[in-house]
Amino acid sequence: MSELSKTPLAIIVMGVSGSGKSSIGEGIAAEFGIHFIEGDALHPAANVEKMSKGIPLTDEDRWPWLEKIGQEITASLAKGEGIAVSCSALKRTYRERLRTSAGGHLYFVYLHGSKELLMKRMGERKGHFMPASLLESQLQTLEVPTGEPGVVTVDIDDTIEAIVDAAVKSLKAIL
Ligand SMILES: Nc1ncnc2c1ncn2[C@@H]1O[C@H](COP(=O)(O)OP(=O)(O)OP(=O)(O)O)[C@@H](O)[C@H]1O
Numbered sequence: 001m002s003e004l005s006k007t008p009l010a011i012i013v014m015g016v017s018g019s020g021k022s023s024i025g026e027g028i029a030a031e032f033g034i035h036f037i038e039g040d041a042l043h044p045a046a047n048v049e050k051m052s053k054g055i056p057l058t059d060e061d062r063w064p065w066l067e068k069i070g071q072e073i074t075a076s077l078a079k080g081e082g083i084a085v086s087c088s089a090l091k092r093t094y095r096e097r098l099r100t101s102a103g104g105h106l107y108f109v110y111l112h113g114s115k116e117l118l119m120k121r122m123g124e125r126k127g128h129f130m131p132a133s134l135l136e137s138q139l140q141t142l143e144v145p146t147g148e149p150g151v152v153t154v155d156i157d158d159t160i161e162a163i164v165d166a167a168v169k170s171l172k173a174i175l
């Protein structure tokens, strides 16, 4: 076992809107027996209002939110408890910020899917504040995390169970 695996596990389930962060994040947390936090629940009300109106968030909108997520991770690790958080984490600088909060030991599960599939999933989803019209800007903002430390990529064109299984297997291979 590596040094990393001795510290409590901290995982960000990332990707654009509709990629399945909430569904997959819950499953991954359950598999590892760690706490799950829905990152969207930590957005300031003004951010949710903006997105509901179809206006993309800016860096300035996202920093306080990333700060909050970082605080949750730091607090959980300080208690010796593992944590998984769903968070779009679209840009490399955002991920670096989150890595710092985790003392460098942070894993990312990147949920990758085609625009068509993402559109379909967002279109079928009911009662969510995020309009499908924002997918384009989400995809434009996304800086793919491939090659960064602690990142596993999972294709979302499968059942939730199979995606969770693939993510857990890939994570265990690098822990
Ligand atoms: N593998 C899957 N197969 C079928 N439907 C899925 C799958 N994964 C997620 N879904 C559905 O697609 C929609 C988007 O998933 P989910 O809300 O988990 O994504 P998200 O990345 O958390 O989105 P957001 O960040 O916009 O909240 C939901 O309606 C969810 O039930």
Ligand SMILES: O=C(O)[C@H](O)[C@@H](O)[C@H](O)[C@H](O)CO
Binding pocket: 016, 017, 018, 040, 043, 057, 062, 087, 088, 089, 090, 130, 138
């Ligand atoms: O960084 C962002 O633009 C936001 O976090 C979005 O990704 C949404 O919160 C999320 O996807 C909900 O639909």
